[in-house]
Amino acid sequence: MVKICCIGAGYVGGPTMAVIARKFPKIEVVVVDISVPWITAWNSDQLPIYEPGLNDVVKQCRGRYLFFSTDVEKHVVEADIIFVSVNTPTKTRGLGVGKAVDLTYWESAARMIADVSKSDKIVVEKSTVPVKTAEAIKKILTHNRKGINYQILSNPEFLAEGTAIDDLFTPDRVLIRSRETPVVLKIFYAHWVLNTES
Ligand SMILES: NC(=O)c1ccc[n+]([C@@H]2O[C@H](COP(=O)([O-])OP(=O)(O)OC[C@H]3O[C@@H](n4cnc5c(N)ncnc54)[C@H](O)[C@@H]3O)[C@@H](O)[C@H]2O)c1
Structure with missing residues (x-):
């Protein structure tokens, strides 16, 4: 069974993975986060965020394939595809303060993936990051030369809070960028958005 792990159970990671799980019941989707209260809430009847339709989707999938x-770390090790949907706030100090994106959380997630992984991974950038971040991330992922192959795909999210679930079920655009051929993600979205068989 293909396994997906999403790092970051926030406004993007939670709803996006809930819709993926709903669309692909044969794939195990695990959303992980370092925030215990946030994960506790996702596992309760009081979800940490409100989005019209989200409750129903989570109820249908949670405990079965979501x-x-x-x-x-456990779920990163087991995953074939890792979505990274961590926060990327604007820098509050240093070069680019008030303008540039602070990639601290992204880089820390990438270092953890590199440290624990034992098999090839497809890593999907869901966070909003500057152009060429994928190259920097690839360097972090491959720095310890464990012979693991990482395919890094950029797939930024455009969902708007308030209409996230509708936007996810029927997106008006899907952007995928990669230096390699992003075959897996293309098949994935073809099934998701165009309803073709994968
Ligand atoms: N919120 C939106 O409407 C929206 C829309 C489009 C794009 N985005 C982008 O999507 C990305 C995610 O945004 P969000 O709103 O979901 O952020 P968020 O702050 O709601 O959630 C991010 C989560 O990542 C977790 N996290 C950070 N580092 C981690 C780590 N190393 N391991 C595990 N968990 C970790 C945090 O605890 C947090 O719960 C950002 O880049 C944002 O700019 C957001």
Whole structure:
């Protein structure tokens, strides 16, 4: 069974993975986060965020093929595809203050992936990051030369809070960029958005 792990159970990671799980019941989707209260809420009847339609989607999938966990490393190790949907705030100090994106959380997630992975991974950037971040991330992922192959795809999210679930079920655009051929993600979205068989 293909396994997806999404790092970051926030406004993007949670709803996006819930819709993926709903669309692909044969794939195990685990959303992980370092925030215990946030994951506890995702596993309760009081979800941490409100989006019209989100409750129903989570109820249909949670515990069957959608899971929420704080065991970040375990699920990263087991995943074939890792979505990274961590926060990328604007820098509050240093070069580019008030303008540039602070990639601290992204880089820390990439270092953790590199440290724990034992098999090839497709890593999907869901966070909003500057152009060429994928190259920097690839350097972090491959720095310890464990012979693991990483395919890095950029797939930024455009959903708007308030209409996230509708936007996810029927997106008006899907952007995928990669230096390699992003075959897996293309098949994935073809099934998701165009309803073709994968
Ligand atoms: N919120 C939106 O409407 C929206 C829309 C489009 C794009 N985006 C972009 O999507 C990305 C995610 O945004 P969001 O609103 O979901 O952020 P968020 O702050 O709601 O969630 C991010 C989560 O990542 C977790 N996290 C950070 N580092 C981690 C790590 N190393 N391991 C595990 N968990 C970790 C945090 O605890 C947090 O819960 C950002 O780049 C944002 O700019 C957001």
